[in-house]
Amino acid sequence: MDALRIAGLRHRYPAGRLALDGVDLAVARGERVAVLGPNGAGKTTLALHLNGLLEGEGEVEVAGLRLGRDTLRAVRERVGLVFQDPDDQLFMPTVREDVAFGPRNMGLDEDRAAARVAEALGAVRMAHAAGRAPHQLSMGERRRVAIATVLAMRPDLLVLDEPTANLDPRARRELAEVLDPLPATMLVVTHDLPFAAEMCDRAVVLAAGRIVADGPCREVLADRALLAAHDLELPCGFDLGLVATRPYAASAPSARRNAISTRVPGP
Amino acid sequence: MGGLGVHALDHAGTAGRPGSVVHRLDPRAKVVGLLGITLAAAVAPRGAWVVPAACLVALAGVAWWARVPATVVWRRARVVLPLVLLAAAVVPFVGGGPSVAVGPVHLSVEGLRTFGAVAAAATVGTLSAVLLTATTAFPDVLRALERLRVPRAFTLTCAFMYRYLFVLGEEVGRMRAALAARGFRPRTALGAAAVGRLATALFLRGHARGERVYLAMCARGFCGVMPAGAPGRLGRAEAGFLAALGALVVPVSVWAQVA
Ligand SMILES: Nc1ncnc2c1ncn2[C@@H]1O[C@H](COP(=O)(O)OP(=O)(O)OP(=O)(O)O)[C@@H](O)[C@H]1O
Ligand SMILES: [Mg+2]
Numbered sequence: 001m002d003a004l005r006i007a008g009l010r011h012r013y014p015a016g017r018l019a020l021d022g023v024d025l026a027v028a029r030g031e032r033v034a035v036l037g038p039n040g041a042g043k044t045t046l047a048l049h050l051n052g053l054l055e056g057e058g059e060v061e062v063a064g065l066r067l068g069r070d071t072l073r074a075v076r077e078r079v080g081l082v083f084q085d086p087d088d089q090l091f092m093p094t095v096r097e098d099v100a101f102g103p104r105n106m107g108l109d110e111d112r113a114a115a116r117v118a119e120a121l122g123a124v125r126m127a128h129a130a131g132r133a134p135h136q137l138s139m140g141e142r143r144r145v146a147i148a149t150v151l152a153m154r155p156d157l158l159v160l161d162e163p164t165a166n167l168d169p170r171a172r173r174e175l176a177e178v179l180d181p182l183p184a185t186m187l188v189v190t191h192d193l194p195f196a197a198e199m200c201d202r203a204v205v206l207a208a209g210r211i212v213a214d215g216p217c218r219e220v221l222a223d224r225a226l227l228a229a230h231d232l233e234l235p236c237g238f239d240l241g242l243v244a245t246r247p248y249a250a251s252a253p254s255a256r257r258n259a260i261s262t263r264v265p266g267p
Numbered sequence: 268m269g270g271l272g273v274h275a276l277d278h279a280g281t282a283g284r285p286g287s288v289v290h291r292l293d294p295r296a297k298v299v300g301l302l303g304i305t306l307a308a309a310v311a312p313r314g315a316w317v318v319p320a321a322c323l324v325a326l327a328g329v330a331w332w333a334r335v336p337a338t339v340v341w342r343r344a345r346v347v348l349p350l351v352l353l354a355a356a357v358v359p360f361v362g363g364g365p366s367v368a369v370g371p372v373h374l375s376v377e378g379l380r381t382f383g384a385v386a387a388a389a390t391v392g393t394l395s396a397v398l399l400t401a402t403t404a405f406p407d408v409l410r411a412l413e414r415l416r417v418p419r420a421f422t423l424t425c426a427f428m429y430r431y432l433f434v435l436g437e438e439v440g441r442m443r444a445a446l447a448a449r450g451f452r453p454r455t456a457l458g459a460a461a462v463g464r465l466a467t468a469l470f471l472r473g474h475a476r477g478e479r480v481y482l483a484m485c486a487r488g489f490c491g492v493m494p495a496g497a498p499g500r501l502g503r504a505e506a507g508f509l510a511a512l513g514a515l516v517v518p519v520s521v522w523a524q525v526a
Binding site: 048074076077081085088089090091092093095101102105106131133134135149150153237 | 404405406409426427429430431433434440476479480482483484485486487488489
């Protein structure tokens with residue numbers, strides 16, 4: 001069973017703008033998919049659909065559960081959505097309270113919620129900050145805590161919207177180290193092509209509300225004409241060949257690497 | 268950066284010895300105890316100086332147990348106290364009845380008494396608040412209020428304000444920097460217009476932020492009801508704390524009311 005299946009998803013904002021124009025996507029369990037695309041391509045709109053925060057035409061299925069009014073709660077427990085700006089996500093006065101918010105909404109009692117908080121903060125290496133206020137944390141730390149707030153719900157599918165935005169190189173590396181060992185299926189929405197190359201086995205390119213390319217991350221990123229056609233570019237001097245030597249690649253589960261479809265439709 | 272006195276808020280954190288008996292008390296006991304002391308001072312009859320005196324002794328005791336240094340208490344009280352005293356200081360000039368002449372001005376004796384009583388009550392109230400915030404983190408105060416059945420809408424509003432005051436403060440800082448970078452000096456009427464637009468932009472940003480925060484809450488399973496936190500425990504330490512404060516303040520207050 002696929003972790004995520006999207007069929008014919010269309011979304012028009014009330015203002016009249018067609019943000020998603022027939023998106024089809026299937027993601028296998030354990031797979032990590034980068035969603036690339038220029039500003040305004042519809043990436044955030046797509047992410048909001050996966051959690052039922054926006055409603056459009058078409059179908060969204062998470063781990064076999066079709067998204068609809070009656071399944072909204074169940075789907076939201078399975079999909080962990082990390083927002084573009086951590087200040088939107090962290091709204092409680094302390095980190096501990098914030099991470100406990102999701103588990104408490106799931107109806108867990110205090111002991112089990114506290115255990116989830118400890119587990120999630122441990123996974124992002126922020127256990128020491130449990131009692132602090134979000135505004136006392138650095139941007140990289142806020143991002144990791146924001147990820148912990150959804151990890152505490154033990155989602156099957158982790159959707160990250162621009163996880164590396166506003167991070168310095170060290171915070172970015174720490175984020176990769178935190179994300180890499182996680183077993184969850186991941187959808188990483190990003191402009192940061194080197195980060196996509198490090199984290200993901202597969203990449204799709206979204207442009208003007210449609211998926212225009214889908215394939216192994218390295219192949220997509222090596223296609224200069226495709227990238228140029230959609231205002232995406234690798235940093236000057238970036239060598240895709242060096243990505244495989246990254247230190248935390250060795251720990252990645254190998255099962256993930258075999259489940260890649262190599263469908264690459266032309267733009 | 269951080270205009271809007273955000274740093275003043277930062278200084279409002281806990282102080283003293285974090286592991287002290289007072290710091291470790293259930294916040295509810297501290298809220299009730301210190302609020303009680305403030306009330307006792309506020310309702311004391313005018314001229315019954317023993318009541319505020321007893322309250323100050325009790326507060327000094329709390330400060331000593333929590334090892335909150337006098338300098339910290341003074342520094343924090345200094346921010347609020349002058350404002351309260353200033354408001355009270357008007358009274359001697361406007362009160363009626365017999366008056367005393369101090370140089371060229373005539374002060375109402377009744378007014379002076381009232382000023383003294385208000386000033387004493389204000390001092391007790393300010394010191395209580397300073398000691399509460401010095402020994403209890405703000406989120407714990409909120410949770411205590413919640414468990415004391417203060418309406419959830421109120422405590423939630425406070426919690427969001429506490430959280431987003433810093434975000435808005437940073438935004439104001441950034442916008443002020445952007446204005447200043449383009450040579451803005453708030454001197455002319457034109458400047459006032461720019462400040463007006465800044466306020467509008469801030470409001471719109473705040474509103475957009477609110478919508479995104481709401482979405483983020485829904486994404487984590489929020490459906491309109493805030494989940495409750497861990498229940499606290501009121502044990503012997505809390506009972507002892509309240510009994511000690513009560514023993515100091517209650518008999519004196521009762522005596523003052525009767526006499
Ligand atoms: N609330 C809204 N109302 C109307 N139109 C919107 C709204 N949000 C987004 N849009 C429009 O929908 C399109 C897709 O927006 P979306 O935010 O999904 O893009 P994105 O790919 O996430 O872009 P970015 O990389 O800048 O984050 C854009 O053209 C945008 O202007
Ligand atoms: Mg976006």
